[in-house]
Amino acid sequence: MSAFEAAGGRDEFNRFRPDRDARERFYAEPLPTRDQVSKRIVVGYGFWIYLLSDIILFSAFFATYAVLADATAGGPSGRDLFDLHKVAIETACLLLSSFTCGLASIGARSGRGSWFYGAMTATCLLGAAFLFIEINEFRSMIAQDAGPTCSAFLSSFFALVGLHGLHVTVGLLWLLTMMAQVFAKGYRADILRRVLCFGLFWHTLDIIWVGIFTMVYLIGVAQ
Amino acid sequence: MSSSELQNGPHYADAVPGDQDFDRHEMAGAVESYLLGLGLATLLTAVSFFVAGTTLVWAPSIPVALVVLAIAQMGVHLVFFLHITTGPDNTNNVMALAFGVLIVLVLIVGTIWVMTTMNHNMMPMNQMMHMQR
Numbered sequence: 001m002s003a004f005e006a007a008g009g010r011d012e013f014n015r016f017r018p019d020r021d022a023r024e025r026f027y028a029e030p031l032p033t034r035d036q037v038s039k040r041i042v043v044g045y046g047f048w049i050y051l052l053s054d055i056i057l058f059s060a061f062f063a064t065y066a067v068l069a070d071a072t073a074g075g076p077s078g079r080d081l082f083d084l085h086k087v088a089i090e091t092a093c094l095l096l097s098s099f100t101c102g103l104a105s106i107g108a109r110s111g112r113g114s115w116f117y118g119a120m121t122a123t124c125l126l127g128a129a130f131l132f133i134e135i136n137e138f139r140s141m142i143a144q145d146a147g148p149t150c151s152a153f154l155s156s157f158f159a160l161v162g163l164h165g166l167h168v169t170v171g172l173l174w175l176l177t178m179m180a181q182v183f184a185k186g187y188r189a190d191i192l193r194r195v196l197c198f199g200l201f202w203h204t205l206d207i208i209w210v211g212i213f214t215m216v217y218l219i220g221v222a223q
Numbered sequence: 224m225s226s227s228e229l230q231n232g233p234h235y236a237d238a239v240p241g242d243q244d245f246d247r248h249e250m251a252g253a254v255e256s257y258l259l260g261l262g263l264a265t266l267l268t269a270v271s272f273f274v275a276g277t278t279l280v281w282a283p284s285i286p287v288a289l290v291v292l293a294i295a296q297m298g299v300h301l302v303f304f305l306h307i308t309t310g311p312d313n314t315n316n317v318m319a320l321a322f323g324v325l326i327v328l329v330l331i332v333g334t335i336w337v338m339t340t341m342n343h344n345m346m347p348m349n350q351m352m353h354m355q356r
Contacts, residue, residue: 044239048316052323059327063334088272095264098304102257105241110250200241203304207297210268214293218275222285 040193047197051204054167058208061163062215065156069220073151078220081146083137087217090133091209094168097126098206105199111187120179123202127172134165157216164212167205174198238312240305260303267296 069078100122107115138158141147148158178198181191243253271292274285301307307316 040242041237041239044241045237045315045319048240049319052319055323056326056330059330063331066331066335067338084272084276091268095261095268098264098300099257099261102260102304103254106250106253106257196239196241200305203241203300206304207300210293210296210300213268214271214289218271218289219286222275222282222289 040189040196043193044196044200047200051200054204055208058160058163058211061156061160062211065160065216068152068156071152073153075151075154076144076146077153078157078216081141081144082217082221084217084221086133086137087213090130091213093126093130093133094206094209097123097130098203100126101199101202105195108182108187108192108195116182117179120175124172124175124179127168127175127202131165131168131172134161134168138162161212161216164205164208167208171198171202171205174201237315238306238308238310240307240313240316243306256303256306260299263299263303264296267292267299271296 100119104116104119104123107113107117107119138161141154146154148155175198178191178195181194185191243256271289274280274288274292277285280288301320307313307320309317
């Protein structure tokens with residue numbers, strides 16, 4: 001072999017593709033890991049990246065709240081407004097709904113209808129109960145003249161907790177959509193991918209709620 | 224990528240967050256993981272609410288304890304509900320999570336740090352009002 005050939009040969013195209021045959025063989029072969037499993041992995045991983053970016057969005061709201069928590073402008077502080085009993089019930093609702101959501105994903109993957117629908121209904125009811133208590137809390141605060149326009153503390157409070165509540169609302173709509181899609185289309189692979197993403201979304205909302213009930217409510221009242 | 228790698232294909236597989244190692248006939252084991260997570264999370268939540276209302280411990284330590292408990296509970300959720308593990312099939316998930324945690328820490332700690340320093344260095348409000356007259 002001459003030095004010229006060793007450096008890549010005459011053919012410009014082949015010079016950067018010394019193993020073109022091997023590559024073609026690789027793509028031609030039907031590998032089970034590439035063709036059957038990977039779509040679920042790609043979709044789930046992509047959604048995981050989205051969820052992490054959503055957590056970063058929440059962290060900006062958390063940082064804002066942390067800075068403004070003492071800026072009550074002479075208005076009521078967290079200790080005057082928060083009712084820890086309601087917060088405990090909200091926390092229990094969301095934690096249990098996270099658990100039933102896990103049961104629903106097991107039911108979906110094993111194709112057991114009663115399990116899936118039962119767990120999804122429980123998740124929906126618990127999420128709705130959470131939302132109901134939260135909206136009532138907001139309404140009673142606004143009725144006490146402690147609305148978001150009252151002080152910087154309350155603006156950041158309503159922004160942070162309201163953003164989480166908005167996510168829960170979207171999650172509930174998504175949950176009902178998933179039940180309808182499974183009902184209409186069955187346990188198809190693409191539907192199961194959506195159920196997987198919904199489960200990830202719901203569990204992440206519970207993780208964010210852990211941050212909220214600790215940082216906003218418990219530390220707010222303990223101080 | 225060498226030609227031998229291309230011929231043999233990847234030797235690893237990835238797992239998705241939220242997906243368990245799951246066998247159709249082992250439903251009980253799958254439920255067990257969620258039950259364990261629920262139990263641990265309930266315990267940590269109960270301790271959090273207890274610590275927040277107690278007068279038994281030194282008051283300034285309460286926020287620190289609450290933050291530690293919250294981080295522990297987030298870990299429980301990640302492991303038992305989202306099934307993030309340390310296995311080789313989870314490397315990508317853990318790396319993405321680690322990057323997310325880094326950004327979150329930079330954002331929250333950085334903001335609090337900057338704003339605390341700024342508030343500390345700022346002239347008291349009554350003096351500032353006096354100067355503006």
